[in-house]
Amino acid sequence: MKPTLQLFKAEAFSADEAGTLTLANDADPREASLDGITTVVLQFPKFTDGRAFSQAFLLRRRLGFKGEIRAIGDVLIDQLAQMQRTGFTQAVLRVDQNIAHGQKLLAHYPAFYQGDAVHTQPHFAVAA
Numbered sequence: 001m002k003p004t005l006q007l008f009k010a011e012a013f014s015a016d017e018a019g020t021l022t023l024a025n026d027a028d029p030r031e032a033s034l035d036g037i038t039t040v041v042l043q044f045p046k047f048t049d050g051r052a053f054s055q056a057f058l059l060r061r062r063l064g065f066k067g068e069i070r071a072i073g074d075v076l077i078d079q080l081a082q083m084q085r086t087g088f089t090q091a092v093l094r095v096d097q098n099i100a101h102g103q104k105l106l107a108h109y110p111a112f113y114q115g116d117a118v119h120t121q122p123h124f125a126v127a128a
Helices: 051-061 077-084 099-108
Strands: 006-009 020-023 039-044 067-073 090-093
Touching: 006 099, 039 051, 039 077, 051 067, 051 077, 051 099, 077 090
Parallel strands: 006 090, 020 039, 039 067, 067 090
Antiparallel strands: none
């Protein structure tokens, strides 16, 4: 079963939340202390800057982070499938993006052949 990526408009979140760690997009997540952290916020300063995808993958696969990973900044619906596959659980969409359209795009592909950050086994190796 594919995890659900929650979509939000930018005005839905405040900057100061307890248990939240915001990482700059050039920070190495392996150097951050995740003790007591329930949400990691990763930044997309421009939609063409994909370093946050690598940060999310590191958090999930190498560090075993189980909490929420939120994408903020210049987040477009075109990026949602890759966000879901690299470990993001929340995406705060840019103001001009349509949440309903983003949810429709996420539902378009029910499964992927390759493994990813959340489901590491390839589709053919998953027991039916």
